[in-house]
Amino acid sequence: MLDTIMQTKLFAWVDRRTGAADIIKSQLTEYPVPKNLNYMWNFGSLALLVLVLQIVTGIFLAMYYKPSAALTYGGYTVAFDSVERIMRDVNFGWLIRYMHAVGASAFFVVVYMHIGRGLYYGSYKEPRELLWIIGVVILLIMQGSAFFGYLLPWGQMSFWGATVITELFGALPIIGEYLQQLLRGGFAVGDPTLNRFFSLHYLFPLLLAAIVGGHVHALHVVHSNNPEGIDVHSDDQKINFHPYYTIKDAFGVGVFLTIYCYVVFFNPQMAGYFIEVDNYVPANNLQTPAHIAPVWYLTPWYTILRSFESKLLGVIAMGGSLAILFVLPFLDRSKVRSGRYRPMFRLMVVMFFVDVIVLGYCGHSAPSETLKLVGQIATAYYFAFFLLLPFLPMVEKTKPEPEGI
Amino acid sequence: MTDQADQSRRNFLYIAAGGLGAVAAGAAAVPFIGSMFPAADTLAAAKTEFDVATVEEGQLVVIQWQGKPVFVSNRTPELLAQLDGHDDMLKDPNSEAIEEVSAEWMTAENRKYRSIKPEYFIAVASCTHLGCIPLYKPSAGRKEWGTAVPEDWPGGWHCPCHGSLYDLSARVINGSPAPHNLHLMPYKYTSDTKVVIG
Ligand code: FES
Numbered sequence: 001m002l003d004t005i006m007q008t009k010l011f012a013w014v015d016r017r018t019g020a021a022d023i024i025k026s027q028l029t030e031y032p033v034p035k036n037l038n039y040m041w042n043f044g045s046l047a048l049l050v051l052v053l054q055i056v057t058g059i060f061l062a063m064y065y066k067p068s069a070a071l072t073y074g075g076y077t078v079a080f081d082s083v084e085r086i087m088r089d090v091n092f093g094w095l096i097r098y099m100h101a102v103g104a105s106a107f108f109v110v111v112y113m114h115i116g117r118g119l120y121y122g123s124y125k126e127p128r129e130l131l132w133i134i135g136v137v138i139l140l141i142m143q144g145s146a147f148f149g150y151l152l153p154w155g156q157m158s159f160w161g162a163t164v165i166t167e168l169f170g171a172l173p174i175i176g177e178y179l180q181q182l183l184r185g186g187f188a189v190g191d192p193t194l195n196r197f198f199s200l201h202y203l204f205p206l207l208l209a210a211i212v213g214g215h216v217h218a219l220h221v222v223h224s225n226n227p228e229g230i231d232v233h234s235d236d237q238k239i240n241f242h243p244y245y246t247i248k249d250a251f252g253v254g255v256f257l258t259i260y261c262y263v264v265f266f267n268p269q270m271a272g273y274f275i276e277v278d279n280y281v282p283a284n285n286l287q288t289p290a291h292i293a294p295v296w297y298l299t300p301w302y303t304i305l306r307s308f309e310s311k312l313l314g315v316i317a318m319g320g321s322l323a324i325l326f327v328l329p330f331l332d333r334s335k336v337r338s339g340r341y342r343p344m345f346r347l348m349v350v351m352f353f354v355d356v357i358v359l360g361y362c363g364h365s366a367p368s369e370t371l372k373l374v375g376q377i378a379t380a381y382y383f384a385f386f387l388l389l390p391f392l393p394m395v396e397k398t399k400p401e402p403e404g405i
Numbered sequence: 406m407t408d409q410a411d412q413s414r415r416n417f418l419y420i421a422a423g424g425l426g427a428v429a430a431g432a433a434a435v436p437f438i439g440s441m442f443p444a445a446d447t448l449a450a451a452k453t454e455f456d457v458a459t460v461e462e463g464q465l466v467v468i469q470w471q472g473k474p475v476f477v478s479n480r481t482p483e484l485l486a487q488l489d490g491h492d493d494m495l496k497d498p499n500s501e502a503i504e505e506v507s508a509e510w511m512t513a514e515n516r517k518y519r520s521i522k523p524e525y526f527i528a529v530a531s532c533t534h535l536g537c538i539p540l541y542k543p544s545a546g547r548k549e550w551g552t553a554v555p556e557d558w559p560g561g562w563h564c565p566c567h568g569s570l571y572d573l574s575a576r577v578i579n580g581s582p583a584p585h586n587l588h589l590m591p592y593k594y595t596s597d598t599k600v601v602i603g
Contacts (some may be wrong), residue, residue, distance in 0.1 A: 163537075185442070288566065311583070
């Protein structure tokens, strides 16, 4: 297919003016990839797919959504009503909105799997440090974007979630108060906040698209890691990205879309995990819902925040838990990449995955004494995992790595 | 050419031009960042008038000021009596952490009331932890409130979000995640019962 296109006169005309043929060769048809990648390597391309889905559905939603907290005759607000109008009156509005809302959760599922794979197989290590760091930037922008987007329906959880998070910034010394006003555009979350969050919610994905470009570019310079975690040199251990991995990725896309469509059509709210029940109640600034929790993908960090008595410490710990990801490549001193050949690391990283799930569970549940303690222990392990890495090579006996793949 | 050029002069020019460019870029950012701060009309809506006589004895009302909720509670003599005897449970019994707003009228006697008139208590209704609105649980003890409050509950507010507790003058009780007492805001009485908040 691609070959026939590349032989046409039209393509030759384009090629002379853009160098398209060289790009296609170096990035696709002759781009070498280790031949042994497993299905964990599918999540990168899936993340790209979901990003595109989110941007496309978002553009269409923005044609009907109105970011205003002004009251309507019905006693609700313009923003809340416009979302309900999308759900009820706009042709296919329900579908596009559910695709967008489910897409947000799907995005995080896929990206967390992608990050987990990078952790387990040591994909963040030399020479891929910068690739990893760019990835962490992407994660932060995603979380920001999701947070901004969650305010837009202007339901109770939108409103109080935004109040709680902007309040966090107020905990910072000196600049805190200004930062908080800057985010809110007023003294409390209100109409100005809604407007700017809409603007930023539109901006961030554009940033994301650009930085994802950088991520892919950096990947194509240092090339993919592989499950064995060793450098592959000889040509017989590599295969071309196209058609081999395009096909494999396409298969992954098929599986993903099956699950995604099932959720969109049959279970878009995921029992309150994807769209919280309280968000069907219009925002009321005089009444706090009984239990405020962020959406599931932010709950691990919320637990870290709640684990500290002092608000400032909690904020610092939460910031630190994300910031520590940036220095991970420099904390881990072991020369062996893959968890397959690092028995202790393997145990620690699997425990780390469990730990993050525990953190997430604690953050999603109503606070209680036991859960608080569990959350604190989980928070301690979260940091211990990273801080032990530099010392691990002193005690860990790694298994011999294979010669080739 | 190159060997004749005075490199140190050239470097100076580079740095001077680059520095000026950076200053200009910084200056250009000012209006943009500035535009994100509260607008003039938001600031203008910064005062609220309220008649405290509309609050029944023992009742609490929530009004709005600057878009923020504000508590106005009418404390009966019994409720006022509940303010005594638990200073050791409080993080900041004399409200010394943030003095400025109440400095004008705060005297040694009304420190425990934290209000101009002891019976009318006015404070910002946002929990100083993360901004939820605490629930009013005025009666002492656990009888009405169950285990959400401690055994020796002096009556006050309980924040549903992460369990901060405040007494009837909204002074935060030890062990709460909230760092401060509920914030007071500047207000004054323009007549016997009319207050201007802000
Ligand atoms: S917001 Fe009140 S205890 Fe956290």
